[in-house]
Amino acid sequence: MPAAIETFVAQNRNRLLAELKEFLRIPSISTLPQHRADVEQAASFVAKSLATAGMENVEVIPTGGHPLVYADWLHAPGKPVVLCYGHYDVQPADPLELWTSPPFEPTERGGNLYARGTADDKGQMYTHIKAVEALRSLRGTLPVNLKFLIEGEEEIGGASIAGYVAAHPEKLRADVALVSDTAMYAEGLPTLCIGLRGLIYAEVEATGPSRDLHSGLYGGAAPNAVYGLVELLAKAKDANGVIQIPGIYDGVEEPAAAELASWGQLPFREERFLAAEVGSTELTGEPGRSVLERVWSRPTFEVHGIAGGFTGAGSKTVIPAKATAKVSFRLVPRQDPDKAVEAFREWVRKHTPKGIRTEVRILNASGALVVNPDHPAIHAAARAFEEVFGKPTVFIRSGGSIPVVGDFSRHLGIPTVLMGFGLPDDGLHSPNEKFSLQNYYQGIVTVANFFDRYAA
């Protein structure tokens, strides 16, 4: 029982909160070039925090994109090595007008801390650093060997860390990776995630006439880039959300009967999911599939944004020359990302409407992952989690994508413990993102307890 850690966290609450707030005030939006200096500052902040916690060999590693932060502590001979991963970059905060408090001024309300990046992922990754700090403060040593590798490009595809992991397998050698970038299934319910969807992210640009044309003079004969793109995208799914692109479902693996049965036992309430989380009139998706199947074990196609033509106030009667959409596929186990990209490109070529030219730009492509629930680290994590939260640990999947977990598997040959302290309504990528303060403090205790249990 991690009583000493619990006491340490209780006695240091104010400081642990103040330091997290300082981290959250840095608007480290990796996708926006104007925030480059903020991203650098967030990397320095992480490096400083690691050094303060007692980690050694702290490095800020320049890359072609945003820096990586590395640190290690390797003084527990005979004990396993845990590679802790997290990301210090965040999503853009727009639409700003929908935030109740400013996205980069962390604000406490109702036991939660509101700011961009609280749950995804600054607050969660900080539990690892603070667990190290707590253990070192109390014992002067750590129960396992630790390496940290923290990136600043998770929200834009993680190209730099992918290259780094591929190039440095010896430096990063470990027995298991620890990632806290997922959510608990429900409040107070210890949860380990053992499956993630992959992601293909692409831009599709459509070109019609060589310039915007007057719709009165040319309407009826000239191709319209916005309408061409609309026609193309509408063919990607049927009215039920089943993807119509040939080859996209190739290789899709159905979950085992036992896993499906365990999902049926989770406290999922569709009405609550619809009303409190999604907030629309009804859900969509493949007929004959439960909601959890649809978001965890089925591929999807989404349009994230679209722009073209005149979108200012009032009216302008143009036939637009150009239009662009940002789209993605979520992939599930056994789907080949390269084949899915090729299937998409081929489908776009074939279905581009008359008079329209299209270009597809792939921003990233990574496959899905599943973790073996019988690995000793997963057992230790489940037990550590249960002890702190007082309930049996459940095993779920996530519909999201953490490409680095695939890199750890491929290049280091290690599984990943996905021990998330977020909650389903944290609003990741949305206005009013939050993180439960209770989960922040208990997360620190749980991570420290996991190190102890895994060492034993």
Added chain:
Amino acid sequence: MPAAIETFVAQNRNRLLAELKEFLRIPSISTLPQHRADVEQAASFVAKSLATAGMENVEVIPTGGHPLVYADWLHAPGKPVVLCYGHYDVQPADPLELWTSPPFEPTERGGNLYARGTADDKGQMYTHIKAVEALRSLRGTLPVNLKFLIEGEEEIGGASIAGYVAAHPEKLRADVALVSDTAMYAEGLPTLCIGLRGLIYAEVEATGPSRDLHSGLYGGAAPNAVYGLVELLAKAKDANGVIQIPGIYDGVEEPAAAELASWGQLPFREERFLAAEVGSTELTGEPGRSVLERVWSRPTFEVHGIAGGFTGAGSKTVIPAKATAKVSFRLVPRQDPDKAVEAFREWVRKHTPKGIRTEVRILNASGALVVNPDHPAIHAAARAFEEVFGKPTVFIRSGGSIPVVGDFSRHLGIPTVLMGFGLPDDGLHSPNEKFSLQNYYQGIVTVANFFDRYAA
């Protein structure tokens, strides 16, 4: 033969050009609130020009929107009254980066004057004012009675002039209206337009989830506002451009056989239209209809702009909560605009996808018009045009919409002479809008000659 007018124009070329340039430098973009003062300045400029030309009772008339400018000269007893109409407002100039010279710095190149509003409609309406000035300078009098009514809301639906014409039929009483806001069929070819399409302009807003959602966590089950809008809009037309909205083709009148035959005689070259004007790989539109039918006598549905979700640089994996499109229908003779609006609303209600809510906002709705080619003013205009340009006048339609022509018909009971001096490649509503300087000068002579011929 208008030799004296031709001489006057030739002797005053530099001044006539300098004054037009001064007018064009005012960025009177009616749809953008930040240009309100520029719009007012353009109204004052018009009023001053009318007074200088010798028109009387010049008024700048405030409205709920942008001001109207009125003036008259009524000292030709027994002669007809011509109501000259034009608009001093212009379209927005974006995308700015595609202009060779700045949109509000009029620039001469290759016999053309480049600037926003040169052809649509400042340069053209200025021919009327300068014709008056020429006649008054030469003779001290005018051959017909004249009224001018110039508006500043043509590009945003013309609500104020519509109300004014309806409320002041006695003040505006005339025998015919004269509008120069259309194009000649080809360079050097005198052209009268005897048909215009109507316009319904609308915004469609789609709402899915109550906030932008993480596409990994919700993708597969949550409705997507952008995709919902894409699905809806794609159903509006088939692959050939035939509108699929029930009731939209109700009442559509086919052109008379003689009119269709005359279109076949026009120097239309589809390859040139595709390559030099549209600039795409191929044309679209209803099968079995000529290009001229498609743009002159067939209804259309166009999407002018679309926006929703994340459209910045890089990637963001949201399921967007909102998306908006600007759309329009062009209407042809005998279509009822109110019934078309109702058909559209009903269709949107019926085809809004699962989980999506939609709202339709109608910005304006006006029907199509045809003018009787046997009216004496049309005969006089055709002859005046022929005399100046040295070729027989052709009769065409335009696919564009000039709602005020409908108001003149409905409230004043008069036909309109659509005597345009633009050219098909003037780039109305596009970057690098231009007006032929030759047509500007000859337009002044033609308008003066029309007044003479119509008086005779």
